[in-house]
Amino acid sequence: MSDQGGCVERFSAANPERLLGVLSGHRRILVFGPAGSGKSTLAGTLCELGGLPAVSADPGSPAFGVPGSVGWAVRKHGRWLTQGMEAVCSLDAGRFRLGVLMALGRLLNGLEDRAFVLDAPGLVRGMAAEEMLLGLIEVCKPDLALVLSREQPLPLYQAFCASGLRVVHVQPSEQARHPGRAFRARWRTALWDAYLQKAREQSLEIRDLHLIGAPPPLAAVSAWAGRQVALIRGGRTRCMGEVVNIAHERMTIRLPASMEAGDVLLVRDAQRSPQGLLRTAVPFVKEIITQAPEDTEGSASPKLCGRVGAVGFEMLNGMFGDPLLHVRLLHAGRSLLFDLGMGRRLPARRAHQVSDVFITHAHIDHLGGFLWFLRSRIGAFPSCRMHGPPGLARRIHALMDGILWDRVGDRAPVFEVHEWNGSTIHRYRLVAGRSLQSIGTASGSDGVLLATDAFCVRACLLDHHTPVLAYAFEPHGEIHVRKERLEHLGLRPGPWLNELKEHVHAGETSVRMRLPDGSERSVEELSEHLVLVRPGKKWVYATDLLDSDQNRERLVRLANLAHTMFCEARFLAADAKQAMATGHLTTRACAEIAAQAQVARLVPFHFSQRYAPDARRMLDEIERYAPAVRVWRPDVPGESA
Ligand SMILES: [Zn+2]
Structure with a gap:
């Protein structure tokens, strides 16, 4: 050579x-x-x-x-x-x-x-x-x-x-x-702006166009604004443009004045960022909290889903329905549930992957979904842990005991219930068809109810005229592979990257890995060039609490500097009396707690049905009392990950 x-x-x-x-x-x-x-x-x-x-x-x-x-x-x-x-x-x-x-x-x-x-x-x-x-x-x-x-x-x-x-x-x-x-993004944007200098807004009927490329769902209005598109006819690009908005089955696009008509719209994966720069679009499915179509009868709640760091979440019954938060640990093939309200249920294959359920308290709107969950656990599944306040094991056992289990044999659902009273964890084993069995106690003085090598879940005890637990999910570090460096090293991405992450996670730096090009390198050497460990994003789930000084003080401490806070806001501020009587928060209390804890993003939920189906008044009021916090709204992209 x-x-x-x-x-x-x-x-x-x-x-x-x-x-x-x-x-x-x-x-x-x-x-x-x-x-x-x-x-x-x-x-x-x-x-x-x-x-x-x-x-x-x-x-x-x-x-x-x-x-x-x-x-x-x-x-x-x-x-x-x-x-x-x-x-x-x-x-x-x-x-x-x-x-x-x-x-x-x-x-x-x-x-x-x-x-x-x-x-x-x-x-x-x-x-x-x-x-x-x-x-x-x-x-x-x-x-x-x-x-x-x-x-x-x-x-x-x-x-x-x-x-x-x-x-x-x-x-x-x-x-x-x-x-x-940064320079390339500015240069690219300058070229794009020059092309659109004399552009005019034109409104096109969406059903007249074949959408190809990378179109987001039409319902995700915000994912369309600023998208780069091209009009194509006869296989040739006629002109390019930038989407202004879509509404009422029409799309408004800025197109050059001398535009030629096309019947195919190529939707590019590039989009103008909030800073005005033309960049690769944020992948729709990963980054946006969205309203999805309904799939249960009777419920008018939109479904809420999105991401926080390496975790995908879905509030199954939306803002107005019974609380049930499904949390998917994206790299671990495992799920957590927070509360088990009635309404929508998880598909069986997801319910099988739930390792832990965190119950705030046993009111029917938080535990009413237990029966479908119980049914999904019939089979050869490992025991599922359930965490909650004192008395939970007895109630779960009573629910299970209401069923005749004579035919289940060794396929009986198995639960391990951990009750936390603020200082001690009491553990029970529950097997369908058998009696409740105490299996000992553990110290819970630090509030950590679950600790794994990737995250821990911490609880705090609140008052709802009955004990209620709020939960914080605290990840350790998130391991990122610097994809831009791969090319530099002449390496191709592939499943070996996950293997590398796992070794880094486990601290196995001396392990040698075989790479796609046939060479062999140590985890230490690879991670030095390719791996970034960023602090993980903490998030908090809190619902059903009285607006008291002690509750506020405890919850603010638990939620301090969290990325995302899921927090109830049952009543409008004007209905504070009702809130006080039922031990719930108002929009104002929810906003003030989030602001004081300095969380970045607030996802309010558990709105009273009296305000359904329009969430706007609630959200407006929350925004007014927490101007520094990003409050979730339908069609607002949630910058996560
Ligand atoms: Zn309650």
Whole structure:
């Protein structure tokens, strides 16, 4: 590899005039190199000096044209004039190589056999880069490659040699440097704004369009605002635009004044961020708390779901229904429940994965769903833990005892109930059809009811004219793999990353792992380059508590600095008397507790049916009393993860 004389000549980017001599006799010139090596500058200079058009193949960081597309342009007096483009679904050329290559193929159909300079994406390492290079050669048919690199051997040296292309190594100029993500986002946005400079808002009937690409569900209105889209007809991109909103089966889009009609709408995975920058869209399913269609009769509550860090949650009966919070530990294949209200139920396969149920207290709206849960646990399942205030084991046992279990044999549901009275945990074992069995006590003075190697659940004792427990979920650290570094190391993502996370989690740093490229490295070495441990996001679940000084003080301490707080707000502030009499919070008390605990996001719930189905008054009032807290509203994206 040290001798590159075979297929490579050398020049310096500082001398483009000398390079011009090299170009003569060649028709299609591939300019290749990592981001920040000065590819685009060089391509621009060559086009200007040689009178050639340029083709950009990098939808995420194009040197010219419209971001989100591949395009071609001519250069006059130092400015690019776009001549044509083809939209692609993603900004990421590396991950979505096929889309980029197919769009290039369509674009080049319009260029026939013209000569041009091809500005390649800054992808130079690993399989993705090699595949992209081979694809570019096949689709664009270059006969000369200018490779900008400070490294020896050149990136993808073997692939270049095998290609039969004439390869010229161009030494990058001293000033060329990596632009950084923030700069690229600003540059991309500036190009996009320039394209839309004279855009007008147009309203299109949604049912007249075929939606392709990455469209979020139509009901997720907020996921549409700022989306980049392209209008396509006859397989060719006619123009691109930005969604303003969707309402009443119509979509309002900012489109260039000279727009051509299309019958296909390609919805790109790019979206303007709240800061105004054009970025890869936040994946809809992961990040948005949404209203989903109803699937139970009688209940008017919208369903609430979203994410906090590595945890997915769903408030099954929405804001007005009986409390039942399903929490899914995304990397552990296991679930937790908080309360067991009546209404919707979990699918059986999820109910089987519940390891712990945390009951606040045994009122019927918090425990009425126990029977369906009990039924789902018939079979060869491990025992399920149930945590709650004193008296819980006896009540659960009484519920189970109301059923005849003569045919269940060894498939009887098994529970372990842990009652916490503020200082001690009393444990009981319950097997359907048998008597209640005490299995001892443990200290619970720190309030930790469940501790695993990934998180703990802490409780505090509150007053609801009966003892009630509120719960805090406190994760240890969250392990993140730095995907952008993978490419740098020439590694492909895959299941081995989960294995790496597990080893890091367990502290097994000396273990050696076999990687997809066949090499072997230690967990310690890999984690040093690839792994980030961030503090996890704490969240709190609290419901049914009297608005008293002692309750406020205890709950604020439990919820201090939590990312998300699920908190009851049963009555409007004007109905404070009713709240006091029934031992509940008002919107105002809920807001003040969340604000005092400095939580980032508040998900209020357990609204009284007297206000159903319109939650707006409740939410407005909560926002008024907690202006610094982000209060959940339908159609408001929840920045989580
Ligand atoms: Zn209650």
